[in-house]
Amino acid sequence: MCSLSAQLSYSSLNEAGIDSLSLNHKIDSIMTLGIHNNAFPGAQLLVAKNNKVIFHKGYGYHTYDSIQPVELDDIYDLASVTKIMGPLPALMKLYEEGKLDLDEPFSKYWKSWKHRKDKKDITLREILAHQSGLVPYIIFLSKVMRNRNLKKRFIRSTPSPNFQLQAFENGYVKNNFNRKIYRMAKRSKVSDDKKYVYSGLTFLIFPELIQQVTGDTYEKYVTTHFYNELGATTLGFNPSKKKLKNTIVPTEVDTLYRKVLTKGWVHDENASLLGGVSGNAGLFSTAEDLARMMLMYQNYGEWNGKRYLKEETVKEFAKIQYPENDNRRGLGFDKPLIGNDTLALKDAYPAPEVSPKSFGHSGFTGTFVWADPENKLTFIFLSNRVYPTRENRNLYELNIRGALQQVFYQADSTQNRLRK
Template identity: 70%
Template sequence: MKGVVLAMCYMLLFINSNAQSNPSNALEVHQNLDIDPITHQIDSIMSHGIQNHAFPGAQLLVAKDNEIIFHKAYGFHTYDSIQSVRLNDIYDLASVTKIAGPLPVIMKLVDEKKFELDVPFSTYWKPWRKRKDKKELTLRQILSHQAGLTPYIVFLSKVMKNGKLKRKFIKTSSSKKFQRQGYPNIFVKNSFQRKMHRIINRSKVSDDKTYKYSGLTFLIFPELISQLTQTDYATYLQNQFYKPLGAQTLGFNPSTKKFTNAIVPTENDTLFRKDLVKGWVHDENASLLGGVSGNAGLFGTAEDLAKIMQLYQNYGSYKGRQLLSEQTVKEFTRIQFPENENRRGLGFDKPLIGNDTLSLKDAYPSPLASSSSFGHSGFTGTFVWADPENQLVFIFLSNRVYPTRTHRKLYELNIRTALQDVFYKAFLK
């Protein structure tokens, strides 16, 4: 037992000294803040997570009053302890894509009166006009997960048989009919997107209109956005949001771009890619769309994520430029159906109802987060949150799915909520 404790002490010292000795990995902090007590608590929680294999490495960025006050990296890309996590590493953001990809565009289209929240979604997505169970569903119901849609469809099962990829849908090299690249040696048939959409269009809808999380329409949104804007979805995002924000790393398929930043790997995939996935989207559904989707697929750094979360925190304004109307952002970030015990905003996650009355272990997020706060989590171990009332942005990035998605210690140890709570307690004294 003594040997185990001693080994843990050495590990803790190694993690902290590694973070402090590497300039690109070191703590960045606002010079006027007494950060020592906070840093000690954060270091302890992060080290505990690494030691318990919640993640091999992670980083945390916190901004207060539109200024980064804390940014520190911990651990390594993998458990072999070879490549240290650095502050400018690029992460697979998983479902954070939903609020950083299609959602700002949808808000802009609402501003421009090209989208209305309370008219049938079939007004814009024509295939639903012939679906009795979908034709009256509204965008408000869909974005707040109140529509009764099927939660998830495993489209990978459509391209595999007996553990092997069907050559009907997947090729190892590109051609005229196979141009959607999901991995270096995986090219998906162009028409498979239409097949996905048909399956979504025909999917079941529950008559019970209560909170049920579904990401299906986020697989549709990129195509619909392209139709409504007459511009490619990814291009529109870059031109209307990422470039104005100066968020240079936010985007899809980073392996196809010339970033000098390291890209953090996700899962050692033994089924589909048969490789350690790195620089290509982890989510299989997004992969089958060539890595460009609305449900997942977005990559970026903590600093670039902080920019879009500050845009939301300031209700559509960033550095004096109003990219979205205040009214629309406030509408999207408020709870929509509290009477149905549904905490969600429009696309955004919100604190649990009655969160401020809960203990830290039961709360989501910190029980000290204001009711006006909002954010989203991602399957790969990412989490972003903005609190307009307290002017606090919280960004946590990890690859908890390494080496496999069965690793759930990040949730079991409640690490992200505990980290967030440290900062609330520091600022709300």
């Protein structure tokens, strides 16, 4: 049972001054277009206005066989949305406590980089704004496979004292595989050209860094300070190990690594090799529990009368850091394209109507969260677009998320015009 302060507030579209008949028709049409074009087998959308949920609806099914319909309390693999739900709030808290400095070299905290000429001076600010020159991604899976088979020195089908990190139903990773990941990250190349290149590399490191600074495991720290306090009971890692009543939506039919339908175990291979607990991916959640975190962010660290982060902290992380480099990113947070309001929907990211102060993140599995403090609008879209394969890219080609988001902004804009 959630405490009163942790409960979400609800309102209706009509109470928000929005024509529910017209809006529902537009949203239904876009969702139907997505499902019919195999952008996703099913999805759900949650929108909050003025801190109240005004829309939450599910569409389609978990898979294209149309057996299991999407339910509002379904749990989804968040993929890269994990970055702003997991390590980022912890880093923000440590920053405001003076335990991390954005403009000190990251090597001050991650000592193994101190003697790497190309990494020793990179700052945490550059890293979080994707301005560091680090490589975008390293496929660690290539190190644990040979001829499409898993190497037993790294992954085994049953647990043992040295293989206790469960990656999937019948897969246990060697306990210290994270050291290999850190070594490879340390040896990776850094571009001399400091420009915006999205890199998730350090998000694999942040959990260990958070543990070193706080003395708590990364999972315990974020759960204690944020998820439990917010009443976000489903927001967490490795849901298959927990006794949750919610149904978990499957992701990909994995023909390479797990060789089975991935459901309840993290889809991202790098996070999987860390036992499902990572900073780049690994979190699962319902839409409502995501809304709790996003509303806290939208209100600059405060929600339902309780402060989780200082207002100036969230504002610092949520602003563009390097606009002069044509880099739209905040610290960890994604931001609208620079000049987004001048673009047509097909060219914009996200919807052209979002304010420059808005921020959020997307996930590879087909997830998307966005908070707009200026318009008091929080938008959450959850899908499993990678079912049955990650080759399904129609979610992007059809710009489903931007189109859905635009409907709410235009409806809100119409309501505001009518008030005047």
